[in-house]
């Protein structure tokens with residue numbers, strides 16, 4: 682028996698669909714999401730991204746090969762040098778200043794998710810860490826594709842969240858998502874059933890924490 686990334690999704694199908702098709706996602710696609718819910722999400726996502734960069738640094742530390750070390754380094758550079766800047770610019774367009782971001786209190790859902798990922802990587806190996814990151818890396822690409830396949834989704838000027846969808850449907854992002862899936866397919870191919878069961882638990886936990894992150898936005902929870 683060899684495993685692949687899609688087996689993780691199949692093992693957690695209910696939670697995965699709840700994450701991908703969450704009410705926050707549907708409303709965003711329809712252009713009907715409350716703006717304050719989106720702002721709350723964007724602000725917490727700034728904190729999320731900072732911890733996500735730390736997870737790439739942990740991936741570097743956990744690497745056994747130069748290839749894995751380079752991959753982690755590229756991820757860390759992309760987020761610190763590029764994506765954080767883009768996120769700050771995007772927040773400004775939504776009326777959130779850099780000072781607002783610097784002073785943000787961290788919501789419990791942000792704390793739970795990010796620290797779970799870091800703890801999973803600390804406790805386990807590079808594969809555990811990548812599986813904990815997979816709902817984030819693969820999920821957002823799948824969300825953009827799911828939204829584009831829905832007749833209710835509004836694209837273009839009629840949807841204030843159009844740029845958000847555009848970012849995750851982009852060729853660049855979709856290629857990064859495929860690269861992550863390929864990496865996971867290669868590493869999962871030779872795990873034992875007992876190891877696969879452990880990794881399924883990690884994947885399910887991280888997927889459920891993504892669900893909580895959407896819900897935090899909807900509820901403006903702190």
Ligand SMILES: Cc1ncc(C[n+]2csc(CCO)c2C)c(N)n1
Nearest residue numbers: 726729733759760764817818821894
């Ligand atoms: C809660 C939450 N989950 C996933 C993402 C998506 N995401 C964050 S970093 C990254 C990879 C960039 O190198 C991706 C796809 C998000 N923004 N917020």
